Amino acid sequence: MTYRVEFVERTGIERLTSARGLARYRMPLAGNENHVGVMYMGAFTVLAEATAAIPGISILDTARFYPIIKDISVVFHKMSKTDVFAEFQLDEPALDGLLADLERKGSAGYLAEFPMLDAGGVTVATGKVTVKLLSHGWTKA
Amino acid sequence: MTYRVEFVERTGIERLTSARGLARYRMPLAGNENHVGVMYMGAFTVLAEATAAIPGISILDTARFYPIIKDISVVFHKMSKTDVFAEFQLDEPALDGLLADLERKGSAGYLAEFPMLDAGGVTVATGKVTVKLLSHGWTKA
Numbered sequence: 001m002t003y004r005v006e007f008v009e010r011t012g013i014e015r016l017t018s019a020r021g022l023a024r025y026r027m028p029l030a031g032n033e034n035h036v037g038v039m040y041m042g043a044f045t046v047l048a049e050a051t052a053a054i055p056g057i058s059i060l061d062t063a064r065f066y067p068i069i070k071d072i073s074v075v076f077h078k079m080s081k082t083d084v085f086a087e088f089q090l091d092e093p094a095l096d097g098l099l100a101d102l103e104r105k106g107s108a109g110y111l112a113e114f115p116m117l118d119a120g121g122v123t124v125a126t127g128k129v130t131v132k133l134l135s136h137g138w139t140k141a
Numbered sequence: 142m143t144y145r146v147e148f149v150e151r152t153g154i155e156r157l158t159s160a161r162g163l164a165r166y167r168m169p170l171a172g173n174e175n176h177v178g179v180m181y182m183g184a185f186t187v188l189a190e191a192t193a194a195i196p197g198i199s200i201l202d203t204a205r206f207y208p209i210i211k212d213i214s215v216v217f218h219k220m221s222k223t224d225v226f227a228e229f230q231l232d233e234p235a236l237d238g239l240l241a242d243l244e245r246k247g248s249a250g251y252l253a254e255f256p257m258l259d260a261g262g263v264t265v266a267t268g269k270v271t272v273k274l275l276s277h278g279w280t281k282a
Contacts, residue, residue, distance in 0.1 A: 003176035007183050010151055035144035041210045042148050045186040069182045073214035 003057070003067075011046050015054070016085075021095050023054035024087045029080070038079040039124075044116060047086050048074055048127030052112035055090040056098060056131050063136075065102055070109065070130040074116075077126070082119035086127065088112045098133060106138035144198070144208075152187050156195070157226075162236050164195035165228045170221070179220040180265075185257060188227050189215055189268030193253035196231040197239060197272050204277075206243055211250065211271040215257075218267070223260035227268065229253045239274060247279035 012031055016024040025047055032043035053067050060067065090098070090110065101108035109132040115123040153172055157165040166188055173184035194208050201208065231239070231251065242249035250273045256264040 005175050005181055007152070007173055007175070007181045011148070032148055034146050034148075036207060036209075040146055040148045041190050041213060042183055042187045045213070045215075046183045049182050066177060068177075068220075069217060071214065071216040072182060072186070073212065074186075075212040076210060079209075 003062075008046055008050065011043055013046060013050060015050075020058050021055045021090045021092070022058070022087075023051045023089070025051050025054075025085065027084045027086075029083050036079070038081055039084055041074070041076075044074045044076070044084065044125050044127070045072055047084060047116060048072060048125075048129055051086040051088045051114060051127065052129035053131050055088060055095075055112070056108075056110065056133055059095050059099060060133065065133055065135055068132050068134060070132050072130075073128045075126045075128075076124070078118075078122060078124045080118045080124040084116050084118060084124060086114055086116045088114045102133055102135065106135040108133040144203075149187055149191065152184055154187060154191060156191075161199050162196045162231045162233070163199070163228075164192045164230070166192050166195075166226065168225045168227075170224050177220070179222055180225055182215070182217070185215045185217070185225065185266050185268070186213055188225060188257060189213060189266075189270055192227040192229045192255060192268065193270035194272050196229060196236075196253070197249075197251060197274055200236050200240060201274060206274055206276055209273050209275060211273050213271075214269045216267045216269075217265070219259075219263060219265045221259045221265040225257050225259060225265060227255055227257045229255045243274060243276065247276040249274040 034040035175181035
């Protein structure tokens with residue numbers, strides 16, 4: 001179930017739960033500061049992608065399917081001088097729909113939109129990510 | 142004129158020109174691969190940010206002004222199995238306008254939109270970044 005991406009590991013991002021359909025992550029400020037000492041943009045995009053993708057990945061038979069990102073957008077509201085937290089969940093009907101789409105047409109997708117919060121609970125950015133789930137070697141029946 | 146951001150340096154991004162108002166960058170694939178061996182999303186966002194911001198930064202008196210990113214979006218068209226290249230330019234009237242805004246109201250901004258190309262010249266993604274230029278300790282006159 002786990003994909004290793006060096007780029008992501010270099011940020012020190014921490015997954016805070018392993019529940020099915022649920023992503024909850026912490027991005028550390030340390031090592032991810034920008035030129036003015038607050039959280040760097042790129043750390044937000046990594047946090048947004050992980051938070052968006054993991055609920056879908058959590059149900060994937062990774063021998064058959066894999067995730068990709070179709071688009072990502074982050075809007076910044078405030079600078080963050082602390083670690084940043086994000087959470088996104090797909091409920092059971094949504095998960096069932098994704099699995100059904102994968103079986104039926106070899107692909108599925110969803111839009112994840114969620115706030116990213118500093119340690120004080122203030123929304124510092126908003127993430128919006130389109131996640132696609134695709135099949136290894138899919139051929140139409 | 143140069144801001145150092147560790148996160149950016151870890152990607153190995155290379156600036157290909159130092160002309161005023163012009164950004165031209167190369168993001169290496171090596172070290173920036175994702176779980177399926179192509180360029181990772183986060184490397185695109187770093188490339189997009191640098192390409193968008195540098196034309197504005199190139200004219201900044203950094204003792205007085207600094208850049209921030211207001212929002213960033215990357216749309217993916219194809220996976221890239223090579224290094225990725227991007228270019229964005231602000232012309233002289235645009236640069237003059239930014240400097241005038243900074244003097245008049247302490248802030249300025251622009252939208253950068255540009256393709257990101259693989260080594261074969263194929264557009265693999267589109268970047269769209271809103272850059273703001275702000276003043277250190279600005280107070281209205």
